[in-house]
Amino acid sequence: xxxxxxxxxxxxxxxxxxxxxxxxxxxxxxxxxxxxxxxxxxxxxxxxxxxxxxxxxxxxxxxxxxxxxxxxxxxxxxxxxxxxxxxxxxxxxxxxxxxxxxxxxxxxxxxxxxxxxxxxxxxxxxxxxxxxxxxxxxxxxxxxxxxxxxxxxxxxxxxxxxxxxxxxxxxxxxxxxxxxxxxxxxxxxxxxxxxxxxxxxxxxxxxxxxxxxxxxxxxxxxxxxxxxxxxxxxxxxxxxxxxxxxxxxxxxxxxxxxxxxxxxxxxxxxxxxxxxxxxxxxxxxxxxxxxxxxxxxxxxxxxxxxxxxxxxxxxxxxxxxxxxxxxxxxxxxxxxxxxxxxxxxxxxxxxxxxxxxxxxxxxxxxxxxxxxxxxxxxxxxxxxxxxxxxxxxxxxxx
Numbered sequence: 001x002x003x004x005x006x007x008x009x010x011x012x013x014x015x016x017x018x019x020x021x022x023x024x025x026x027x028x029x030x031x032x033x034x035x036x037x038x039x040x041x042x043x044x045x046x047x048x049x050x051x052x053x054x055x056x057x058x059x060x061x062x063x064x065x066x067x068x069x070x071x072x073x074x075x076x077x078x079x080x081x082x083x084x085x086x087x088x089x090x091x092x093x094x095x096x097x098x099x100x101x102x103x104x105x106x107x108x109x110x111x112x113x114x115x116x117x118x119x120x121x122x123x124x125x126x127x128x129x130x131x132x133x134x135x136x137x138x139x140x141x142x143x144x145x146x147x148x149x150x151x152x153x154x155x156x157x158x159x160x161x162x163x164x165x166x167x168x169x170x171x172x173x174x175x176x177x178x179x180x181x182x183x184x185x186x187x188x189x190x191x192x193x194x195x196x197x198x199x200x201x202x203x204x205x206x207x208x209x210x211x212x213x214x215x216x217x218x219x220x221x222x223x224x225x226x227x228x229x230x231x232x233x234x235x236x237x238x239x240x241x242x243x244x245x246x247x248x249x250x251x252x253x254x255x256x257x258x259x260x261x262x263x264x265x266x267x268x269x270x271x272x273x274x275x276x277x278x279x280x281x282x283x284x285x286x287x288x289x290x291x292x293x294x295x296x297x298x299x300x301x302x303x304x305x306x307x308x309x310x311x312x313x314x315x316x317x318x319x320x321x322x323x324x325x326x327x328x329x330x331x332x333x334x335x336x337x338x339x340x341x342x343x344x345x346x347x348x349x350x351x352x353x354x355x356x357x358x359x360x361x362x363x364x365x366x367x368x369x370x371x372x373x374x375x376x377x378x379x380x381x382x383x384x385x386x387x388x389x390x391x392x393x394x395x396x397x398x
Contacts, residue, residue: 020052024059032067040074049079058086064108068264070280073121077114081123085114088125092198095133098142099198106222110200113263116191117184117203117270118278120171128172128196131156136197143237146199146221150234153193161186161233161351163325168274183353184217184274186232191219204229204260204286207271209245209355210253211391215273216242216355220260220286227260227286233352238293241356244309247294251287258290259283306364309391310384311357314347314372316398326350329398334371335360342368347396357393364388374398 022030033051037044047066054062065082066074089112093099099111115121135152139145154160162180170178170185172192181189187203194201200222207215218240220227228237235241250256259270262282270283303309312333320327330349335342348356362368367385374380375398382396 022051024056025063029060029063029067033063036066036069036074039071043075043077046077046079047074047082050082053079053083054086058090060104061086061089061108061112064264065112065114072280073115077121081114081121084123085125086112088129088196089198092129092196096136096145096198098145102198102200106200109263110202110222111195111198113195116188116261117169117281118272118275119169119188120174122171122173124172124192125196128192132193132197142199142223145197146194146223146230146237149193149197149199150190150230153190153232157189157193159186159189161325161353163323163354169272183232187217187219190230190232194219194221202227202261203270204258206246206249206258207255207273210248210250210256211245213245213355216245216353218242227289229290239297242353243290243294243297244359245355246290249287249290251285251291257285257287260286303361303390307361308364308386308389310360310362310368310386310394311391312345312347312360312370312394312396313357314396314398318395318397323354325352325354328352331372333358333396335362336369336371337366347372362386370394370396372396 022033025033037047040047051059051062051066062082065086069077092111093107099107102111114125132149135148136145139148157176159175159179159181161182163182165178165180165182165185166174168182168184170181170188172189175181175185175189191201191203202220203217204220205215205217209216218229218231220229221237229240230237231240246258249258254271260283261270262284264282266282266284268283268285269279270281272278272281314329314331314333315327316329317327328348328350331347332344333347334344342362343360345358345360347358364386365388367383370382370384372380382394384394386392
C-alpha cells in the first residue's frame, strides 16, 4: 500500500509539472487552450512547452496565439518557433512607446501573430526587426513610424510587383528570394514590416470589384483607435488609386464586399480567392467604411451628368496575355480636344498593380485624341468618341 501511494504521488507530481503551462491563466484562457490542445494531436507537447516556458508577462500572449490558432498550425508549429515570435513581439513592445501604449486586444490580434493569411509559416520577425528598427527608432510617433516603413519598405526588401511571381500567397522569404510578388504577397511583406516594429497592421481586400475587374489586396494600420489604409506603393494614408473602386463596393453581395483580416475568430471568414476551401482566416466586414470614406473624399469631385471616367492603359503587344504586367508601358499620355490639351498623366508601369489604370475625367459624347510616344520615339494618336456611360476603358498600343 505504501509503495502504491508513493507511485501515485510521483505520478501526480510529474503530471503537475508537465501541465504547469496553465499557471497565471484565467479560467477562460485555460479552457480555450485545452480546446486547442485537443486538436494538436502529436504536436501537443510542443505547445505545452511554449506555454510553460513563456515568461509571466508573455504567458497570456502565448495562450492567445495557441487558443485561436488555426488547426493546420496546431499540428506542426514548434515551441521554438512560437517562443521566438512572442519574444520578438514583446521586444518591439518594450522598445517603442506607440506599441507599449496599445491595448492588449490590439497588440495580441494585430502585432503578435506570426502570419496573416494562408502563407507558409516562416520565422521572419527577427530579421524584419533588424531591418526596420533603424528606420523608426527616432520616430516621434506612430504616424511618423508608419510613413518611414512605408516609404522605405521596397528599398529594404527589394521586392517589386510582378505577375511572374510563383504564387499568390507568398511568405516573406519566398517573395524576397524571387524579388517579386503581386498585391497579396506585397501586402504580407508590408504587414510583417509594420508588426516587426510594433505597428498594428492587417490585410484588407475584396474578392471582386463591382466592375468585375478582379480582386485586390492592401494593408490597414491602426492609429489611435482608427484603421487607415495604405499599400506597399504608398500614396498617403487613406488615399490610393483604388479608393474609387472600393467606394463602389456592394455590402449586399459577399463577393463584392471589402474585408479585413483578424487572427481572433469573428464569426466571418476572410475569403481567399486562391483557396476557397480555406476557412481558417477570420475576417471583418469593413465595406461601409470604405464607401463612407470614398463619398467624403469625392464630395467635391462628383461627375456632372455630362461627364465620365475614361481609364487608360498603354501596352506593348496586343497579343500578350491580359495578366502579363510586363506588357504595360509607363509613358506620358496627353488628351486633346479640338487641338487643345485637356489633361495628361502617366500610364501604369509594369510594377503597378494590374487593376491600376490612368483615369481621365472627360465629357460624354465628345471626340478626344490621346497622344503618346510610340516605338522609335514616334508620336502616336488615338481618337476616341466617348459614349453615354459613366466610365469607359481604353487600351493603347505602342
